[in-house]
Amino acid sequence: MLQYSRGMKKILVPTDFSKYADKALNYAVCIAKKARAEVILLHARDELKSQLVDGGKKNLDDENNEMIIELTHKLKQYETSIEQTEGVPVTIKLFEGKIVTSIITAAEENKVDLIVMGTLGTTGLKTMIYGTKTSHVISKTSIPVIAIPFDYEWSEPKEFLLAISDAHEDVEIFKPVLELGKLFNSNIKTVIFSNEEAEGVEFIEHSRAISTMQNKLKTAFPETHIEFVHLAGKDFDQTLHDFIKEQNTDLLVMVTHKRSVVQSLFNSSKTKKMSYHSLVPLLSLHSLN
Secondary structure, three states, X not given: OOOOOOOOOEEEEEOOOOHHHHHHHHHHHHHHHHHOOEEEEEEEEXXXXXXXXXXXXXXXXXXXXXXXXXXXXXXXHHHHHHHHHHOOOEEEEEEEOOHHHHHHHHHHHOOOOEEEEEOOEEEOOEEEXXXXXXXXXXXXXXXXXXXXXXXXXXXXXXXXXEEOOOOOOOHHHHHHHHHHHHHHOOEEEEEEEEEOOOOHHHHHHHHHHHHHHHHHHHHHOOOOOEEEEEEEEOOHHHHHHHHHHHHOOOEEEEEXXXXXXXXXXXXXXXXXXXXXXOOOOEEEEEOOO
């Protein structure tokens, strides 16, 4: 289990060297600079296949070695640039294997406190939806993950929106939110959503849930000011997007839960879904329940 009490000391950033990954790296560096944390920069590559060169078969080991040298050189360029310009310590990692597995392994081996990823990127000449990788990481790790939209430009996260669906969440999972909030002197709004076409009993239950969570958070974090809002609309995604625009939200926070195979097939996670098309960075927390 991740220990939040030590503060935010290590931030893992996977990169494919695309401009989208660079935006995620910039976001992570800005947080690391404020938190005096270390950035661990990771590139994961699939095992290379042999190719025909000049009519003959190039030795696969030589090809792999050349690629390792090239990729290591790229990572070191990032390391030098960040350390010299931002004063943030950087450790580079090069993994061979599946991207999601490599990210999870690197995060666990290095005991990181946060993972920051872009939602769109490229690998070699083959275009891929990096958001898919991000959502898979979100579902497979208990470490907080921030997903950065491909067209998002850094600005200090001053307005947080914490969307809660379960009033019985263990408040311990919200410590990373409070830590980030303190770093940037942010305002935190907590919302729960009700479908406006649902029966009145659901709205009443959600109102009680807000009161329950409000009391729990105030007890756990008495020095933090947190606003509570009850949202109502026909569609969760659209209502949340509209509220984000209206409130000039800088960081959306959601909680993901363990799901059975059947639940995953027929009722996709709102957090995973939001990671594909959130208008602002999305911080995903893993439920302890």
